Amino acid sequence: MSVVLEANNISIMFGGLKAVSNFSIKLEAGELVGLIGPNGAGKTTVFNMLTGIYNPSCGKIFISSSNGGMIDITSYKPHKITQSGIARTFQNIRLFKDLTVLDNVRIAFHSSVRYSAFDGIIRSSKYVEEEEKILVQSRNILSIFNLSNKQNELAKNLPYGEQRKLEIVRALATNPKLLLLDEPAAGMNPQETHELMNLIAYIRKEFNLTILLIEHDMSLVMGICERIIVLDYGQIIAEGTPSQISSNPKVIKAYLGGGDE
Amino acid sequence: MVFLQQIFNGLALGSVYALIALGYTMVYGIVRLINFAHGDILMLGAYTGFFILKSFGLSPLSLVIAIAVSMMICSFIGMGIEKTCYKPLRNSPRINALITAIGVSIVIENGAKVIPFIGPNPRVYPVLKPVNYTISGASVSQTQIIVFGVSIFLMIVLNYIVNFTKTGKAMRAVSLDKDAALLMGIDINKIISFTFAIGAALGAAAGVLYSLSYPSINPYMGIMPGLKAFVAAVLGGIGSIPGAMLGGFIMGIAETITRGYISSLWADAVAFAILIGMLLVKPAGIMGKNVREKV
Amino acid sequence: MRKNILTNFVYNLSIAVLIFVILALLIFSGIIDEYNGNLLVLSGIYLIVALSLNLITGFTGQLSLGQAGFMSIGAYSSAILMLNFKFPLILAVIFGGLITGFVGLIIGFPTLRLKGDYLAITTLGFGEIIRVAMINLSKLTGGAAGLKNIPKFPSSGDYILDVIINLTYIYVFAIIILAIVSNLLKSSPGRAIISVREDEIASSSMGVDIFYYKMFSFVLSAIIAGIGGGLYASYMGYINPDLFGFLNSVNYLVIVVLGGLGSLTGTVFSSVIFVYLQEWLRIFGDFRLVIFGLILIISMLFWPSGLMGTSEYSPSGFVKKLIKGQFTIESILSKAKQLLKKIISNKSRNIFKHNGGEGR
Numbered sequence: 043m044s045v046v047l048e049a050n051n052i053s054i055m056f057g058g059l060k061a062v063s064n065f066s067i068k069l070e071a072g073e074l075v076g077l078i079g080p081n082g083a084g085k086t087t088v089f090n091m092l093t094g095i096y097n098p099s100c101g102k103i104f105i106s107s108s109n110g111g112m113i114d115i116t117s118y119k120p121h122k123i124t125q126s127g128i129a130r131t132f133q134n135i136r137l138f139k140d141l142t143v144l145d146n147v148r149i150a151f152h153s154s155v156r157y158s159a160f161d162g163i164i165r166s167s168k169y170v171e172e173e174e175k176i177l178v179q180s181r182n183i184l185s186i187f188n189l190s191n192k193q194n195e196l197a198k199n200l201p202y203g204e205q206r207k208l209e210i211v212r213a214l215a216t217n218p219k220l221l222l223l224d225e226p227a228a229g230m231n232p233q234e235t236h237e238l239m240n241l242i243a244y245i246r247k248e249f250n251l252t253i254l255l256i257e258h259d260m261s262l263v264m265g266i267c268e269r270i271i272v273l274d275y276g277q278i279i280a281e282g283t284p285s286q287i288s289s290n291p292k293v294i295k296a297y298l299g300g301g302d303e
Numbered sequence: 304m305v306f307l308q309q310i311f312n313g314l315a316l317g318s319v320y321a322l323i324a325l326g327y328t329m330v331y332g333i334v335r336l337i338n339f340a341h342g343d344i345l346m347l348g349a350y351t352g353f354f355i356l357k358s359f360g361l362s363p364l365s366l367v368i369a370i371a372v373s374m375m376i377c378s379f380i381g382m383g384i385e386k387t388c389y390k391p392l393r394n395s396p397r398i399n400a401l402i403t404a405i406g407v408s409i410v411i412e413n414g415a416k417v418i419p420f421i422g423p424n425p426r427v428y429p430v431l432k433p434v435n436y437t438i439s440g441a442s443v444s445q446t447q448i449i450v451f452g453v454s455i456f457l458m459i460v461l462n463y464i465v466n467f468t469k470t471g472k473a474m475r476a477v478s479l480d481k482d483a484a485l486l487m488g489i490d491i492n493k494i495i496s497f498t499f500a501i502g503a504a505l506g507a508a509a510g511v512l513y514s515l516s517y518p519s520i521n522p523y524m525g526i527m528p529g530l531k532a533f534v535a536a537v538l539g540g541i542g543s544i545p546g547a548m549l550g551g552f553i554m555g556i557a558e559t560i561t562r563g564y565i566s567s568l569w570a571d572a573v574a575f576a577i578l579i580g581m582l583l584v585k586p587a588g589i590m591g592k593n594v595r596e597k598v
Numbered sequence: 599m600r601k602n603i604l605t606n607f608v609y610n611l612s613i614a615v616l617i618f619v620i621l622a623l624l625i626f627s628g629i630i631d632e633y634n635g636n637l638l639v640l641s642g643i644y645l646i647v648a649l650s651l652n653l654i655t656g657f658t659g660q661l662s663l664g665q666a667g668f669m670s671i672g673a674y675s676s677a678i679l680m681l682n683f684k685f686p687l688i689l690a691v692i693f694g695g696l697i698t699g700f701v702g703l704i705i706g707f708p709t710l711r712l713k714g715d716y717l718a719i720t721t722l723g724f725g726e727i728i729r730v731a732m733i734n735l736s737k738l739t740g741g742a743a744g745l746k747n748i749p750k751f752p753s754s755g756d757y758i759l760d761v762i763i764n765l766t767y768i769y770v771f772a773i774i775i776l777a778i779v780s781n782l783l784k785s786s787p788g789r790a791i792i793s794v795r796e797d798e799i800a801s802s803s804m805g806v807d808i809f810y811y812k813m814f815s816f817v818l819s820a821i822i823a824g825i826g827g828g829l830y831a832s833y834m835g836y837i838n839p840d841l842f843g844f845l846n847s848v849n850y851l852v853i854v855v856l857g858g859l860g861s862l863t864g865t866v867f868s869s870v871i872f873v874y875l876q877e878w879l880r881i882f883g884d885f886r887l888v889i890f891g892l893i894l895i896i897s898m899l900f901w902p903s904g905l906m907g908t909s910e911y912s913p914s915g916f917v918k919k920l921i922k923g924q925f926t927i928e929s930i931l932s933k934a935k936q937l938l939k940k941i942i943s944n945k946s947r948n949i950f951k952h953n954g955g956e957g958r
Binding site for chain 1: 599600603607778781782784785786787788789790792793796797799800801802803804805806807808814908
């Protein structure tokens with residue numbers, strides 16, 4: 043199996059505080075890995091480093107490239123990381139609230155567009171072709187997730203669960219190899235969480251994804267993750283299968299209160 | 304020695320800029336508004352002082368009264384502007400408050416122009432006799448000493464209020480986190496009014512002191528010093544009171560040195576160049592803190 | 599979709615030509631006199647500069663308070679190219695715009711790394727530095743007195759015809775610029791620009807290079823403002839640094855905000871309204887600016903989203919409805935009532951919703 047993502051001992055400091063220290067991870071293609079830990083453990087900070095929002099103060103991050111090697115993305119800006127194949131969702135949904143559902147998805151296709159601003163201004167045939175392509179692709183992916191009838195709605199008018207779904211759809215539209223989900227089940231009831239688990243399993247298969255997710259909902263984590271990494275105070279304190287983790291005394295001590303907080 | 308001379312000139316000018324800058328920085332710290340109308344408070348203070356000094360003649364007592372009265376009147380004006388124009392916009396997008404502040408500035412400047420007892424023509428301020436003292440080969444006028452002294456005195460009083468009184472503590476709380484302060488039982492509206500009042504009072508005092516040094520006053524006189532003091536506030540770190548004081552003095556000295564050694568034509572541009580330089584290097588200012596957005 | 603674009607283009611062009619013909623006839627027949635005709639020309643120039651500001655501030659979300667500075671670079675460049683290098687007018691205006699764009703590139707590169715208030719203050723600062731530079735580089739710019747005898751638009755000798763000629767030049771430039779901006783915003787780069795305004799972090803996680811698009815928008819906005827400046831120089835025949843100060847930048851900001859940040863149609867309407875407002879205020883004599891300031895304050899208190907918020911009305915949409923016969927008296931009246939209600943209650947969207955936005 044090939045490695046999709048590798049991070050070696052990445053750390054970051056904020057002011058005098060070391061928020062994350064010596065975090066390492068290796069993700070093989072197709073894996074579904076969970077990242078858990080108490081609030082403030084640094085999980086989102088890890089995501090932010092992996093996606094270029096923060097640059098780690100030390101350590102390196104690599105992603106697999108299309109021709110087989112590994113690219114060093116440690117100092118990449120967020121947009122370049124997305125273009126290299128990592129997509130993410132956010133803890134507090136960051137949809138373009140005042141744009142339509144369709145536009146939210148169309149923006150995700152931005153990097154694959156081959157026409158220039160000039161083409162757009164003079165409405166060249168390249169523009170027309172590509173715009174049609176984007177429209178078709180956007181509508182396709184929306185229909186896969188049953189959001190077609192909402193395509194002209196403003197994103198802020200969607201019910202909460204659909205907003206979360208739209209965020210995932212949008213991330214998928216960037217054609218990633220690796221998908222980072224930050225607390226996708228936040229605010230969901232057990233029924234919705236169960237549907238989400240099915241959705242995640244579905245997209246892993248259909249879109250050939252490797253998935254790393256942050257979650258507090260233990261039923262989700264234990265239910266679908268093959269491997270779990272536990273963070274506390276910015277450091278990895280345990281790593282293993284769900285059953286190993288749930289019986290690990292260090293983890294229990296740090297955090298395992300179980301269920302939704 | 305010319306350099307020392309420029310330093311003294313710069314300190315005197317800078318102390319005035321510091322007073323004005325304090326008004327900008329306190330208001331920004333508490334409501335995140337760049338109060339474009341603040342420079343015009345300087346003008347109103349100058350004119351108030353003018354009428355008092357003209358009526359009673361220039362003497363130590365009348366000067367104290369002039370400063371005190373103009374501070375009082377302008378603090379009411381400042382509070383009034385806040386209550387009518389800024390308070391309704393507290394939850395509106397900030398660009399609206401910005402435009403409103405610009406509107407207030409335009410009304411004050413041009414209103415002063417049409418009010419009969421102010422009028423568009425410049426007036427001459429009463430000046431102190433040009434008594435000079437020599438320190439280390441540089442000469443300092445008594446005007447400069449008074450300007451500097453009064454400014455420092457006011458800054459000390461402000462420092463006391465902000466750091467050693469309950470109201471001051473409330474001010475600091477509101478500027479850190481308005482909602483939390485509200486939950487702690489602080490009357491936000493009163494504190495915000497108070498902040499505007501103090502800022503305006505300092506601006507008014509600055510107006511009188513400025514006019515003693517540059518005795519030609521007119522309705523537009525607040526624009527340039529206001530802009531420079533604003534640069535000073537940003538330089539020192541907008542929202543930071545010690546920063547505003549530091550920034551004021553730096554701006555004053557920079558201006559007098561530019562005038563002395565380069566040319567007075569470019570002195571105004573130097574102010575903006577400093578501003579831009581600061582923002583590009585450390586936008587939070589000398590004493591400001593970088594605030595990260597939580598993702 | 600190709601057919602749709604073509605029909606839209608034809609409809610838009612027809613409406614544009616129709617409006618122009620109507621205006622020209624009104625001027626020619628004297629119903630619009632020379633004075634008001636010139637006001638129309640001026641509103642066209644204001645429209646161009648206001649569009650540039652709406653692009654960078656309304657659509658890209660970067661508040662710029664120095665647009666008058668760009669306008670002055672365009673004005674001086676165009677004038678100097680005509681006076682010293684004998685450039686023909688249209689070429690001079692366009693080159694003036696390109697020079698302004700180049701300056702915008704240099705200024706934008708460090709400045710656009712800042713956010714919110716800091717960005718705004720920096721653009722203000724640059725605007726003022728440009729003004730001071732124009733005063734001090736007197737050999738080139740004529741100093742405080744400025745430049746005179748700038749070649750105007752071709753004259754026919756008949757003053758009514760001249761107004762129509764001026765109007766033609768400005769109108770063509772304005773329509774082309776409006777089309778360019780409008781088309782840009784409907785394309786993928788345009789969506790990228792708008793996403794920068796909406797949420798920078800989300801935008802960059804979608805693969806959008808936010809710094810590139812801020813620069814793109816800023817430079818384009820500078821070019822357009824520069825073209826506006828060049829046209830202004832030839833309209834007036836003279837320019838001096840005082841015409842391009844901070845208060846002028848404020849005027850354009852007022853036009854854009856009152857029309858609706860993020861609405862091109864709003865800017866079109868508010869440019870015309872603004873120019874006529876300035877004229878109408880003259881009857882107040884010395885009180886003119888006081889009233890203007892009061893109007894500003896009152897508008898911001900009661901009308902924060904401006905005339906149109908972020909909505910647009912497209913001429914082609916209008917034509918299509920016309921053709922489909924969707925216009926009955928009732929529907930027009932109810933639409934008008936709806937629009938009026940929307941404007942008065944001001945439920946339109948305002949893009950600068952969030953508080954905060956300081957530092958980097």
